[in-house]
Amino acid sequence: MTKNMLELQNVHKRFDDREVLHGVSLTLAPNEVVCLLGSSGSGKSTLLRCINLLERIESGDIIFREQSLLDERIDVDLVRRHIGIVFQAFNLFPHLSVLDNITLGPLRARGRAKSEVLDEAYELLERIGLKSRAGDFPDQLSGGQQQRVAIARALAMRPDVLLLDEVTSALDPTLVGEVLDLLTDLARQGTTMLIATHEMQFARDVAHRVALLDEGRLVEVAPAADFFDRPQQAATIDFLSRVPKTQ
Amino acid sequence: MVLAVVAWVLWAAPGGKAVREFFLSPTHAWRSFIGDPAEGLSAIWRGFLTNIWMFVVCEILVLVFGLLIAVVRLSSSPILTPLRLLSVVYTDFFRGIPIILVLFIVGYGLPGMSLGWISMQSPAVYACIALTLTYSAYVAEVYRAGINAVPTNQVVASRALGLRQGATLRYVVLPQAIRNVIPPLLNDFISLQKDTALVSTLGIVDATQAAHIFSSQSFNFAGYTVASLLFLLLTIPMTRLTDRLIARDRSRRLAYLS
Numbered sequence: 001m002t003k004n005m006l007e008l009q010n011v012h013k014r015f016d017d018r019e020v021l022h023g024v025s026l027t028l029a030p031n032e033v034v035c036l037l038g039s040s041g042s043g044k045s046t047l048l049r050c051i052n053l054l055e056r057i058e059s060g061d062i063i064f065r066e067q068s069l070l071d072e073r074i075d076v077d078l079v080r081r082h083i084g085i086v087f088q089a090f091n092l093f094p095h096l097s098v099l100d101n102i103t104l105g106p107l108r109a110r111g112r113a114k115s116e117v118l119d120e121a122y123e124l125l126e127r128i129g130l131k132s133r134a135g136d137f138p139d140q141l142s143g144g145q146q147q148r149v150a151i152a153r154a155l156a157m158r159p160d161v162l163l164l165d166e167v168t169s170a171l172d173p174t175l176v177g178e179v180l181d182l183l184t185d186l187a188r189q190g191t192t193m194l195i196a197t198h199e200m201q202f203a204r205d206v207a208h209r210v211a212l213l214d215e216g217r218l219v220e221v222a223p224a225a226d227f228f229d230r231p232q233q234a235a236t237i238d239f240l241s242r243v244p245k246t247q
Numbered sequence: 248m249v250l251a252v253v254a255w256v257l258w259a260a261p262g263g264k265a266v267r268e269f270f271l272s273p274t275h276a277w278r279s280f281i282g283d284p285a286e287g288l289s290a291i292w293r294g295f296l297t298n299i300w301m302f303v304v305c306e307i308l309v310l311v312f313g314l315l316i317a318v319v320r321l322s323s324s325p326i327l328t329p330l331r332l333l334s335v336v337y338t339d340f341f342r343g344i345p346i347i348l349v350l351f352i353v354g355y356g357l358p359g360m361s362l363g364w365i366s367m368q369s370p371a372v373y374a375c376i377a378l379t380l381t382y383s384a385y386v387a388e389v390y391r392a393g394i395n396a397v398p399t400n401q402v403v404a405s406r407a408l409g410l411r412q413g414a415t416l417r418y419v420v421l422p423q424a425i426r427n428v429i430p431p432l433l434n435d436f437i438s439l440q441k442d443t444a445l446v447s448t449l450g451i452v453d454a455t456q457a458a459h460i461f462s463s464q465s466f467n468f469a470g471y472t473v474a475s476l477l478f479l480l481l482t483i484p485m486t487r488l489t490d491r492l493i494a495r496d497r498s499r500r501l502a503y504l505s
Contacts, residue, residue: 078409079409080409081409087407091400092404104410104418109411
């Protein structure tokens with residue numbers, strides 16, 4: 001049995017009076033891809049932001065590589081260098097070129113040598129098919145290209161886990177494919193990922209396990225095929241009946 | 248059109264001839280411009296150099312000091328709370344006092360306090376201190392607006408990469424904030440350029456003071472015209488540059504929307 005990369009234990013999160021996560025427990029093994037489904041407002045984004053410590057949780061625990069992230073002595077910035085996150089709205093730095101967006105983290109957060117970082121950045125750009133756009137600025141790129149750069153920016157930190165928050169939801173339907181293809185490649189290469197998404201077919205094809213979040217509760221977690229073909233919970237059956245069929 | 252009306256008034260008004268003689272006489276203008284040491288007349292051009300160096304020195308100090316105040320004011324660290332309060336008081340205080348009073352208070356107050364070397368500086372140093380104190384308050388507010396205009400998600404994205412607060416400020420927030428505020432900053436600098444004329448109240452012979460000396464000795468005001476023209480030579484290019492930057496910024500934003 002491999003040790004878990006990440007383990008959420010009974011995570012509770014509230015914004016003022018409204019509890020948005022009611023005790024979520026979930027594990028993520030090394031090289032595993034878990035897709036997190038759920039309607040808008042079900043708490044997917046909040047859950048990812050809690051793991052990245054962008055939000056503080058009220059109770060429960062988040063264990064990353066056998067260490068609690070709620071420990072007072074934990075250096076939040078160090079943790080974030082190991083847990084990458086990609087946002088729905090890209091959030092690229094508009095004043096930096098594509099290349100500088102990718103190298104900023106390794107240079108300024110990790111303090112690595114410039115030549116090494118540049119080599120890796122060009123490699124990443126090659127992988128996302130945007131090597132020729134290295135000197136361009138984010139607003140010169142299409143949404144799909146921007147999101148690929150955002151993923152490369154997160155990967156440049158060599159994170160142990162990559163969290164993806166509905167990374168295709170803000171994209172033109174014609175651009176969704178290129179981003180999902182990149183994620184599929186990453187999954188094949190063994191990147192550990194927790195992916196919040198509305199792309200059912202992608203979840204079925206790529207995820208090892210699929211989880212459904214409904215009003216802040218994790219109602220079902222199952223291997224992809226079981227989840228889609230033999231859902232156990234009423235909430236899952238209801239959810240699947242409201243989304244396009246997958247095969 | 249307006250210029251034509253002014254010219255016509257100057258020409259046709261009953262006292263027009265006298266005013267023309269007083270303000271526009273070329274011989275007097277030239278004499279005031281080059282000065283006349285034999286008669287104790289300071290050259291206006293030399294005085295104007297004082298305005299220029301004061302402006303340059305103050306501008307640099309203001310840029311640094313204003314930024315410091317803005318960053319302190321926007322910091323969230325509890326350790327900096329006293330400094331944060333101080334920066335609020337500071338900006339309220341110096342934005343609320345007429346600059347000429349600050350000049351008097353600093354220019355006559357510091358030398359009067361017998362504080363060793365602090366009280367033994369030249370009036371020019373006190374003038375620079377006063378201008379820097381006041382303009383830093385304005386510029387700090389400009390920076391603050393610029394920093395606040397940087398979307399929160401930029402900070403989130405930077406922190407999520409593991410950049411610390413300082414690195415986030417330096418590499419992500421400030422570059423965007425400063426780009427946002429270049430036009431308003433330049434506007435403040437145009438005011439600063441003109442307000443260097445106020446240092447004449449401390450007895451510093453800048454262009455204004457030189458013109459004043461000239462007028463009281465030769466009973467002709469052409470020196471004021473010369474000094475005004477010199478200021479215009481400095482401020483008009485700056486104004487044009489500011490307008491161009493604002494226009495460029497606007498077109499960029501519109502392009503972004505389309």
